[in-house]
Amino acid sequence: MSALLNSIFGFIMEATRPTFPSITLTQHLIEEQKKHNNTTADLRLLIEVTSRACKLISYHVRKGALGEACGSANSENIQGEIQKKLDILSNNILLEANAWGGSLSAMASEEMEGIYLIPDCFPRGNYLLLFDPLDGSSNIDVNVSIGTIFSVLRCLDDHTPTEQSFLQRGSYQVAAGYTIYGPQTSLVLTTGYGVHCFTLDQEIGSWILTHRDMRIPCDTCEYAINASNQRHWHAPVQRYINELVDGIDSIRKKDFNMRWIASMVSDVHRILHRGGIFIYPADNRTPNKHGKLRLMYEANPMAFIIEQAGGAATNGKKRILDIHPKSLHERVAVFLGSKNEVDRVTRYHLED
Ligand code: AHG
Ligand code: MN
Ligand code: MN
Numbered sequence: 530m531s532a533l534l535n536s537i538f539g540f541i542m543e544a545t546r547p548t549f550p551s552i553t554l555t556q557h558l559i560e561e562q563k564k565h566n567n568t569t570a571d572l573r574l575l576i577e578v579t580s581r582a583c584k585l586i587s588y589h590v591r592k593g594a595l596g597e598a599c600g601s602a603n604s605e606n607i608q609g610e611i612q613k614k615l616d617i618l619s620n621n622i623l624l625e626a627n628a629w630g631g632s633l634s635a636m637a638s639e640e641m642e643g644i645y646l647i648p649d650c651f652p653r654g655n656y657l658l659l660f661d662p663l664d665g666s667s668n669i670d671v672n673v674s675i676g677t678i679f680s681v682l683r684c685l686d687d688h689t690p691t692e693q694s695f696l697q698r699g700s701y702q703v704a705a706g707y708t709i710y711g712p713q714t715s716l717v718l719t720t721g722y723g724v725h726c727f728t729l730d731q732e733i734g735s736w737i738l739t740h741r742d743m744r745i746p747c748d749t750c751e752y753a754i755n756a757s758n759q760r761h762w763h764a765p766v767q768r769y770i771n772e773l774v775d776g777i778d779s780i781r782k783k784d785f786n787m788r789w790i791a792s793m794v795s796d797v798h799r800i801l802h803r804g805g806i807f808i809y810p811a812d813n814r815t816p817n818k819h820g821k822l823r824l825m826y827e828a829n830p831m832a833f834i835i836e837q838a839g840g841a842a843t844n845g846k847k848r849i850l851d852i853h854p855k856s857l858h859e860r861v862a863v864f865l866g867s868k869n870e871v872d873r874v875t876r877y878h879l880e881d
Pocket of ligand 2: 661663664665793827
C-alpha cells in the first residue's frame, strides 16, 4: 500500500514540478559547478564573456558583404599568412570583451606575435586565454562555415605572466571550446566533464543546450584530409590513406567517404556529430614546421574536446595533450577523431 502511495505521490510531484524547457549556458555552468565543483566563478565569467564575444563575431559573419566581414586586410600575421578583415575584427572583439572582467591575466592569439597582458587599469585574474579568433579564413568570402577556437589555462605565476607562462601541456587546459558559424551558430564546450553543444537562439540571444554529452563512435567510414597535398605526405600517411581510398578492395574491407571543408572547426564539428578522422599531417615541404596547424590555438583545444567525447588525438606518434610546447606559435601534425582510426594511423607511424 505504501509503495502505491509513494508512486502516486511521486507522479504528482513530477507532474507539478516546474518545467524549464531549455537550459541556458549560464544554467549549465552553474549545474556543473554544483556537480563537480570544477568551475570557479571566475572561469564561468570567462566562458560567458568569451561566448558573448562570439555572438558579436557571429553577427558580423552573418552580415557578410553587407558589413565589415569580407575581404583582405592586406596585412600578414606572425605565421606569414595574409589576414582577412574578419581575422582582425574577431581578434579585437575577443581582446576587448575579455580585458576588463578580472578573471584573466593575459591572452594569446594566432593573430598576434606576442602575448597581450591585461592592462594595469583592469584587475588581473588567475587564468590565461588562447584563441584562434577566426578559423577557416579562406571560407569567409564564399559564405562557407567558419569558427572561433579557444583554450583556457591556469596562470601559475605570481608575477606578471610571460610567454613562458603559456607553454603548458594541453592536458593542463581547464576549459576549451569552439563556436561554429554555419547554418546555425553553435558553441561546443568542455570543462573536463564531457562535451556539450549549445545552439544560439538568435531571437533571444541565448546559448541553449541542445546536445549533452556528445560521444564520437570508435569506428567510422569518413575521413577529412586535404588530398591535394598527397605527393608531399610521409610514408605512414600514404599507407593509411591508400587503404581508405582502396576501400572494400583493401585490408580495410569497407568503403570510406571523404569530406574537406577547409575549416578545422567545421570538419571537427561534423566528426563530433557522426564520427570520422581529421588529418593535417606534417609533410616533406615543412621539415622544420611539423605541420600546418597551431598546437596552442587549434590542436590542443580540439584534442581536449575530442578526448572528452571518447575520441583520440595524436601528432602521429604521441598524444597531442602530452606535448610540451616550446613556443607560442608552434605547429603540429594532427590526427584526431574516432579512436580506432587514430590508433591505427598512429600505429603505422610507430611501425615506420
Ligand atoms: P586559419 O584560418 O585559422 O588559418 O586555419 C585554417 C586551417 C584549418 O582550419 C583548416 O583545416 C586548414 O587550415 C585548411 O588548410 P588547407 O588550406 O590546406 O585546406
Ligand atoms: Mn585555424
Ligand atoms: Mn585563424
